[in-house]
Structures are given as structure tokens and as C-alpha cells.
Amino acid sequence: MIPFEKALPYDVMMKDVYVTCPFCGTDHVLLPLKPADLKSVSSGAKRLLVFPCCHSRVTLVDADKDYLLTDTDLHRLH
Template identity: 35%
Template structure:
């Protein structure tokens, strides 16, 4: 199991995923550019990645649940 420091909360609004605040540059809110197939894979534990549109930092997603993205790197 991943450490809580590797997690970041997200919100789902009308099928889109948002971070309330970017964990890197702290811009708010941030629309995540991730495909539906990648989200489904992340829920199954398949690694995927997203590039933050605000600062172009990359997050390697280890898994997702209904509230958090669990990343390979520390986000908190």
C-alpha cells in the first residue's frame, strides 16, 4: 500500500476530473487531461500518467479510488 503522502484528492464534475489545487504550482482549479480508458485502468491498478496542464509536471499514477489519485512520487 502506498503512503498517504503519495496521494492527492480529486473531484469528478460532469465526467471531468479536477484537482482543487495543483500539487506543484498551486494553481486552482486544474482540469486533468486523462482519457476515460486510462481512468478505468488506474482503478484496476494499471499505471498511467498525466501531465499537469498548468505547469507541465508529470504524475505517474499507481492507482485511483473514488477520492484520491495514488502516485509514484510524493505529492504532499
């Protein structure tokens, strides 16, 4: 079962990955990831993700077609 407190929903549009930043609340943040990077994360590779809006960072530990799973409890940040 996915721990939703550590999950971050994302959208892929035109081969770009977008999220709402859990740290500063900025909508439609373009992540420095491509869909091919998501495949490597979903197959077990960890990846450091730095949000370009506020320079906060998390480690991605897994991904599926809707969510990025991090090592940080994201829902307690607000």
C-alpha cells in the same frame, strides 16, 4: 493503507476530473483524464499524468473514488 503523502484528492464534475496542482498550487485544474481512465488505473494500469498548468508530471499507480495514488511524494513539494 494509503500513503497520503503520495495521494492527490480529485473531484469529478460533468465527466471531467479536477485537482489542485501539487506543484504550482493552481486550483481547479482540469486533468486530461476521464472517469473511464480512472477505472483502468484502479484496475492496475499505470498512467503518466502531465499537469496542464505547469507541465509537471507524475505516474498514477492507483485510484479510488476520492484519491489518485502517485509514485511521487507530493506533500514535500511546497
